[in-house]
Amino acid sequence: MITLYCTRNTPPFLRAEWVRDLRGLWAAEECGTPYRIHWLDASKSEQREAAYKSVNPFGTVPAMTDGAFKLFESAAIVNYICDGAGQHIPAPRTQERALYDQWCFAALNTVEPPVFQLMITVLNKDAAWAKERAPVLREQANARLAALDQMLGGRAFLLDAFSGADVLMGQVLNFIVDAALIGAHANVVAYHQRLKARPAYARALAAQAGGKNASLEAQ
Numbered sequence: 001m002i003t004l005y006c007t008r009n010t011p012p013f014l015r016a017e018w019v020r021d022l023r024g025l026w027a028a029e030e031c032g033t034p035y036r037i038h039w040l041d042a043s044k045s046e047q048r049e050a051a052y053k054s055v056n057p058f059g060t061v062p063a064m065t066d067g068a069f070k071l072f073e074s075a076a077i078v079n080y081i082c083d084g085a086g087q088h089i090p091a092p093r094t095q096e097r098a099l100y101d102q103w104c105f106a107a108l109n110t111v112e113p114p115v116f117q118l119m120i121t122v123l124n125k126d127a128a129w130a131k132e133r134a135p136v137l138r139e140q141a142n143a144r145l146a147a148l149d150q151m152l153g154g155r156a157f158l159l160d161a162f163s164g165a166d167v168l169m170g171q172v173l174n175f176i177v178d179a180a181l182i183g184a185h186a187n188v189v190a191y192h193q194r195l196k197a198r199p200a201y202a203r204a205l206a207a208q209a210g211g212k213n214a215s216l217e218a219q
């Protein structure tokens with residue numbers, strides 16, 4: 001059985017749906033892949049300890065093990081789970097798989113950076129550096145979302161059917177805390193709502209909440 005490394009006791013400002021460990025949990029729930037959760041206590045910075053760094057030397061969350069096999073990077077984890085289950089991912093060496101890869105990279109390399117950085121400025125809105133950076137990041141995020149909105153026109157998902165790429169893009173869209181920004185892109189809003197309405201998403205959030213909302217006393 002795979003083990004997913006997730007954080008618990010994260011700072012109160014950090015919403016559960018913002019933490020990237022949700023991606024692997026969501027993929028596993030979509031695929032019906034059994035998993036164990038190894039909780040890392042963020043309040044004790046357990047993700048920075050040598051034991052965890054032997055799994056993910058970057059000390060970031062998430063990571064995964066499957067027996068002696070170790071894997072970090074959330075997209076690699078999502079794809080490993082989908083490939084293992086033979087679900088929600090096209091067969092390798094096909095054009096469909098190339099398009100799947102395209103959307104995985106688009107989610108994490110093209111959409112995530114401005115959207116995530118903008119979220120950081122919103123969370124620090126009173127800081128001078130945030131005030132300075134926010135306008136250009138809002139413009140970049142808006143441009144990326146406008147393009148995504150156009151590509152989503154008439155489509156339910158990024159590919160013809162739901163896939164792991166939607167897990168990645170769906171969680172990235174969770175970083176949008178500026179309602180006015182996403183509100184301008186109706187297809188993106190509908191797509192995001194469609195993804196969040198999936199039962200597997202709710203199960204993943206519930207699994208994650210087992211650690212996120214747990215008080216220190218309850219551990």
Ligand SMILES: N[C@@H](CCC(=O)N[C@@H](CS)C(=O)NCC(=O)O)C(=O)O
Binds near residue numbers: 021060073074075
């Ligand atoms: N590209 C990595 C990013 C992982 C990442 O930055 N995770 C955050 C939590 S959502 C983290 O561990 N941050 C703490 C840090 O960067 O030290 C992935 O997708 O897995």
